[in-house]
Amino acid sequence: MNIRCIVVMIILLVALSSTVPCQTPQKHLDLPDEFIIEDIIMQDGGYHKAQKLGVEWWYFDANLNNNISVHIGLMILSIQSRGLVLPAINIYDHGKNVYHRREVCSFGTFAGSEEKPLIYFRNTPYINGTINAQTGIADYHVDLSFGEAAVSLHFNGTARGWKTDSWAIIMPKAVVSGMIFYNNQVFFVEGEGYHEHKWDMPITFASENKGDYWGRILSNNTSLVWTEIYPRLSEKRVLAVLNIGNDEYMKIEEDDFTLTVLEYEPGLFQRIPSVFELKIHNDTIDYSAMMTSINYQHIQFLTKQYWRYNVQILGEVKIQGAVDELIDSKGIMDRTKFSLFQ
Structure with missing residues (x-):
């Protein structure tokens, strides 16, 4: 590797450290005046060649039998197909992280189609999938192997995907095997x-926001994806979208959504949120969910901190004329802080 490549990699690593603690794929949004929600298309699953320095990732998680849960991620930091590739595998047993591996790799380990969900890592398909143009339902095979672990999973989507700008929720809900x-x-x-x-x-x-929460909640006939973001210079922002059945989704108005931390547990120099209450209320929806930490994984890099929670979720969702059911599931949520003191 010549000196120019080494210098470029150092610059990219420094830039990355200001965005992502410990190179762990996370979920963050740009903040438009209004979040516009629309259907996904095939190209939304593919590679988007960056014209300026930025981050792109493909994130998967799953709650599985035998109390196993998993996170698989591939992140790239790049400009004009030059940059770094950051794969990650996390495996949890009863919510406890029992395997954690991440690497920083050259961009030559990555290849991807810009037309469809076909992404390669080290000459092996990481994602090989399709998105149905009529139903918005995705079907992916996901394979990632490095370090001392390997994951080979089939994600069969069961709810229509949606997107807002450059954040695509390809599978709000999927059957995994x-x-x-x-x-x-x-x-x-x-x-x-x-x-x-x-x-x-x-x-x-990272410089424009103090941090955020993100999570997903499943019931028999619904799936909710939500995030609450805390800008440094303005009021908090909320994006929440509720899928109903396999075809319908609706955006929740920001004023109809509340997230409250009910309990904390002691941590090193700070209290760690451990029980959360999420509520949605409007003329047609009454939604309440209590999310209790089973265990969490904490990652810190300089002043950036990140927690990935495995949570037990109990609650109820009522949608006028459509759904009236209990929520009793396990899920994954996360919390990010971009400074030690805030």
């Missing part, structure tokens, strides 16, 4: 999962 290998053991698994794809995220996000 396949194989996980770690600790010299093979686990055949099945359960429910989620997939999103984000591109064109500016590296200035």
Whole structure:
């Protein structure tokens, strides 16, 4: 590797450190005046070549049988197909992180189609999938192997995907099956999962925002994806979208959504939120969910901190004329802080 490449990689690593703690794929949004929600198309699952320095990622998680949950991610920091590639695998047993691996790789390990969900890492398909143009339902095979672990899973979407600008929730809800290998053991698994794809995220996000929460909640006939973002110079912002059945979704108005931290547990120099209450109320929806931490993974890089929670979720969702059911599921949510003191 010549000196120019080394210098470029150092610059990119410094830029990355201002955006992502410990190079762990996370979910963040740019903040338009209004979040516009629309259907996804095939190209939303593919590679989006960055014209300016930015971040793109493909994120998957799943809650599986035998109390296993998993996160698989591939992130790229790039400009004009030059940059870094950051794969990650996290495996949890009863919510406890039992395998954690991330790497920083050269951009030569990555290749991707701009027309469809076909993404390669080290000459092996990481994603090979399709999105139905009529139904908005996605079907992906996901394979990632590095370090001492391997994940090979089939994500069969069961709800219409949606997007806002450059953040695509490809699978708000999916049936998942396949194989996980770690600790010299093979686990055949099945359960429910989620997939999103984000591109064109500016590296200035961390300097413009104090932090955020993100999560997803499943019930028999609904799936809710939500995020609450805390800009440094303005009021908090909320984006929440509720899928109903396999075809319908609706955006929740920001004033109809509340997230409250009910309990904390002691941490090093700070209290860690551990029980959360989420409520949505308007003329047609009454939604309440209590999310209780089973365990969490904490990652810190300089002043940036990130928590990925495995949570037990109990609640109820009522949608006039459509749904009246209880929520009793496990899920994944996360919290990010971009400074130690805020």
